[in-house]
Amino acid sequence: xxATTFMKKTIFFAFAMLLLFANATxxxxxxxxxxxxxxxxxxxxxxxxxxKKIDGVTSVDSDLxxxxxxxxxxxxxxxxxxxxxxxxxxxxxxxxxxxxxADCEA
Amino acid sequence: xxxxxxxxxxxxxSIGIQANAAPITTSSATPIAKGQFIARTEVIRQHADxxxxxxxxxxxxxxxxxxxxxxxxxxxxxxxKQGRLNDQNRVRRNQGFSDxxxxxxxxxxxxxxxxxxxxxxxxxxxxxxxxxxxxSDEFGRLPVGLQTGHxxxxxxxxxTLTYATIDWRFDTQLRYQSNNFEIDDEWRFDSSxxxxxxxxxxxxxxxxxxxxxxxxxxxxHGRDQMSGRNTGNSSTLFIAPGLQYIQSNFIAEASLQVPxxxxxxxxxxEQEYIARVGVRFNF
Numbered sequence: 001x002x003a004t005t006f007m008k009k010t011i012f013f014a015f016a017m018l019l020l021f022a023n024a025t026x027x028x029x030x031x032x033x034x035x036x037x038x039x040x041x042x043x044x045x046x047x048x049x050x051x052k053k054i055d056g057v058t059s060v061d062s063d064l065x066x067x068x069x070x071x072x073x074x075x076x077x078x079x080x081x082x083x084x085x086x087x088x089x090x091x092x093x094x095x096x097x098x099x100x101x102a103d104c105e106a
Numbered sequence: 107x108x109x110x111x112x113x114x115x116x117x118x119x120s121i122g123i124q125a126n127a128a129p130i131t132t133s134s135a136t137p138i139a140k141g142q143f144i145a146r147t148e149v150i151r152q153h154a155d156x157x158x159x160x161x162x163x164x165x166x167x168x169x170x171x172x173x174x175x176x177x178x179x180x181x182x183x184x185x186x187k188q189g190r191l192n193d194q195n196r197v198r199r200n201q202g203f204s205d206x207x208x209x210x211x212x213x214x215x216x217x218x219x220x221x222x223x224x225x226x227x228x229x230x231x232x233x234x235x236x237x238x239x240x241x242s243d244e245f246g247r248l249p250v251g252l253q254t255g256h257x258x259x260x261x262x263x264x265x266t267l268t269y270a271t272i273d274w275r276f277d278t279q280l281r282y283q284s285n286n287f288e289i290d291d292e293w294r295f296d297s298s299x300x301x302x303x304x305x306x307x308x309x310x311x312x313x314x315x316x317x318x319x320x321x322x323x324x325x326x327h328g329r330d331q332m333s334g335r336n337t338g339n340s341s342t343l344f345i346a347p348g349l350q351y352i353q354s355n356f357i358a359e360a361s362l363q364v365p366x367x368x369x370x371x372x373x374x375x376e377q378e379y380i381a382r383v384g385v386r387f388n389f
Contacts, residue, residue, distance in 0.1 A: 037137070037218030039270040041313050045354040045388050046139035064272050065308040067220040090176050092137025094218040 027075040028058060028104045032068045034096040035088055044069065047091045054079070059104075067096075072104035133296055134277040135213060135225035135268035138173035145170055148384035150185075154375040160192040161251065161375055165204075167384075176213070181229075183207040184236065189252045198243055202254040205237040209262070222271040233260040233283075251375075260285050272308060274301045294325040300350065319348035319361060340374060343367040348382075357386045 038044045041062070047069060048060040056077030061070045071079065079098060088095040138144065146169040154161045167185040174180055188201040209231020216225045237255020241248050250256075264281030278297040285291055304316035326341040348361025363380040370376060 036220055037223040039221060039223055039272050040315060040352055041354040042352050042357055046142045063310040090140040092139060092176055
C-alpha cells in the first residue's frame with residue numbers, strides 16, 4: 001500500500017517537474033515595430049488590440065517617444081511585414097519595419 | 107411683452123444657444139481605425155441671459171463613432187436636453203431628445219512621421235429631425251430655443267485639419283450648416299490647441315497624458331427671417347480653456363466656454379458660459 005502511494009507521489013512529482021521544465025523552455029522574444037503617426041496613448045489602443053489577436057503574441061506596449069510598439073511574443077512567432085503594413089494602414093498609421101530584441105522586457 | 111417680441115426673442119435665443127453647440131476637441135481629423143468604435147458622452151451646462159430673461163440648459167450628449175475603413179468614419183450624435191427659461195414672472199420648461207446628427211468623414215490627406223502626423227478630413231452630414239419643434243405650454247408655443255428639435259433636415263459640411271505631435275496638437279475646422287427652420291445659416295470656425303503638461307518628459311512607459319486645452323470658436327449666424335423681419339447677423343467668439351486626461355482606453359475632459367466678443371442683434375440672449383465634462387472610450 002505504502003509503495004503504491006509512494007509511486008503515485010513520484011509520478012505526480014515527475015509530471016510537475018516536466019510541466020515546469022516545459023514552460024521554462026517556451027521563450028518569449030520582444031519585437032519592436034517602428035510605426036509613424038502615433039502621437040498619443042488613445043490613438044494607439046486599437047493597434048494594440050489588433051496585434052494581441054495574432055497567435056503567439058502575449059503582450060503589447062508602446063514607446064511613443066521613439067515611435068515603437070513593443071510586441072512580446074512566443075519565440076516561434078513570425079510577424080510578416082506585409083501583414084503588419086496592412087494592419088497599421090487600417091489603423092491610419094505607417095509601418096516602417098521591425099527589430100527583434102532578445103528577450104521580452106519584464 | 108407682446109407676442110411678436112416674444113417670438114423674436116425666442117428665435118434670437120435659439121441662435122445664441124446653437125452658437126454654443128461646439129463640443130470641445132471633437133472636430134478633428136484624428137484617425138479612427140477600421141472596425142473601431144469610439145463612444146463619447148458629455149454633460150453640458152449652459153447659461154444665457156438678457157436684462158429680463160434668463161436661460162439654463164442641462165444636456166447629456168452621446169456620440170458614437172465607427173471606423174468604416176481606413177479613410178471613412180461615421181458619426182452619430184444625439185443629446186438629451188432639459189431647458190428652463192425665466193422670463194420675468196414666467197418659468198417655461200421643456201426636455202427631451204434632440205435632433206440627431208449623422209455624418210461621414212473622409213481622410214483626404216495624411217502625412218505620418220516619427221511621433222507626428224498631419225491630416226485633413228472633410229465631412230458631410232445632416233441633422234435628422236428626431237427632436238420636437240412644436241411643444242407648447244400654458245403660455246403658448248415654446249420658443250425655438252426651448253424646443254428640442256428643429257423640424258427639418260438641415261445639411262452641414264465642414265473640413266478639419268489636425269497636426270499632432272507627442273507634445274502638442276492643433277485642430278481646426280471650418281463648418282457650414284444650412285438651417286431651414288426660422289433661423290438662417292450658420293458658419294463657424296474652431297481651433298483647438300492641446301499641450302501635454304504631464305508627464306513633462308516622456309519615458310518608454312508613459313501611458314497616460316494630461317493635456318492643457320485652449321479652444322477658440324467663432325460662430326456666425328445669418329439674419330433671422332422669422333415673420334419676414336430682418337434682425338441682422340450675429341456672431342460670437344468664444345474661448346474655452348480645458349483639461350484632458352488621456353489613457354489608452356479612455357479620455358476624460360472638462361472645459362469652460364465663455365464668450366470674449368459678441369455682436370448680437372437687439373434682444374438676443376448673450377451666453378454667459380458653457381461648462382462641459384465628458385469622457386470617450388474606444389472599444
